[in-house]
Amino acid sequence: SQQGEEDPQALSIQEGENATMNCSYKTSINNLQWYRQNSGRGLVHLILIRSNEREKHSGRLRVTLDTSKKSSSLLITASRAADTASYFCATGYSGNTPLVFGKGTRLSVIA
Amino acid sequence: DGGITQSPKYLFRKEGQNVTLSCEQNLNHDAMYWYRQDPGQGLRLIYYSQIVNDFQKGDIAEGYSVSREKKESFPLTVTSAQKNPTAFYLCASTERGEQYFGPGTRLTVT
Numbered sequence: 006s007q008q009g010e011e012d013p014q015a016l017s018i019q020e021g022e023n024a025t026m027n028c029s030y031k032t033s034i035n036n037l038q039w040y041r042q043n044s045g046r047g048l049v050h051l052i053l054i055r056s057n058e059r060e061k062h063s064g065r066l067r068v069t070l071d072t073s074k075k076s077s078s079l080l081i082t083a084s085r086a087a088d089t090a091s092y093f094c095a096t097g098y099s100g101n102t103p104l105v106f107g108k109g110t111r112l113s114v115i116a
Numbered sequence: 117d118g119g120i121t122q123s124p125k126y127l128f129r130k131e132g133q134n135v136t137l138s139c140e141q142n143l144n145h146d147a148m149y150w151y152r153q154d155p156g157q158g159l160r161l162i163y164y165s166q167i168v169n170d171f172q173k174g175d176i177a178e179g180y181s182v183s184r185e186k187k188e189s190f191p192l193t194v195t196s197a198q199k200n201p202t203a204f205y206l207c208a209s210t211e212r213g214e215q216y217f218g219p220g221t222r223l224t225v226t
Contacts, residue, residue: 050216103149109158
């Protein structure tokens with residue numbers, strides 16, 4: 006079952022603008038992760054935020070987590086054409102319990 | 117794509133034939149996973165294995181089978197019982213909760 010739900014489904018922006026994607030989930034989690042997928046390729050792990058964290062940064066990426074609202078956001082600042090990809094959130098649980106992935110947001114950055 | 121390899125990249129089969137997709141990892145990870153992805157969709161879990169000689173069904177296991185005889189290998193067989201096997205198949209392994217994915221195999225059944 007898919008728990009994470011990304012919003013919007015698709016996003017098109019100009020190069021240099023910021024891109025914000027949101028993820029909502031339904032049950033308690035141990036962590037929330039964001040992944041990136043270029044067309045026809047495997048997913049690449051971007052960032053993991055634990056349930057006791059509220060914000061995390063990695064380069065041009067900023068992730069927030071609001072466990073009271075069961076939501077997370079991924080912000081990509083100063084976007085580049087190379088950021089064009091699909092972005093997925095995944096909810097994580099304890100141990101090696103499988104992640105549950107959402108359907109993704111398709112980001113297009115126009116040069 | 118880290119230390120996970122999947123082969124082949126593209127696979128074509130006739131309806132009614134079983135086909136086995138390869139997944140190998142050299143990351144020394146205990147847990148491995150198989151996902152199916154359909155166009156414009158997220159990932160759906162087929163099977164996973166947390167340790168050698170043990171595996172569990174995921175959300176859409178019907179028509180698929182797996183084995184885990186070695187830590188490094190987790191092959192997936194798509195059987196003729198799978199009603200709609202054409203899809204993109206992704207293998208992954210896990211360390212500290214983060215998943216590492218292979219490049220995927222695109223299976224087309226006609």
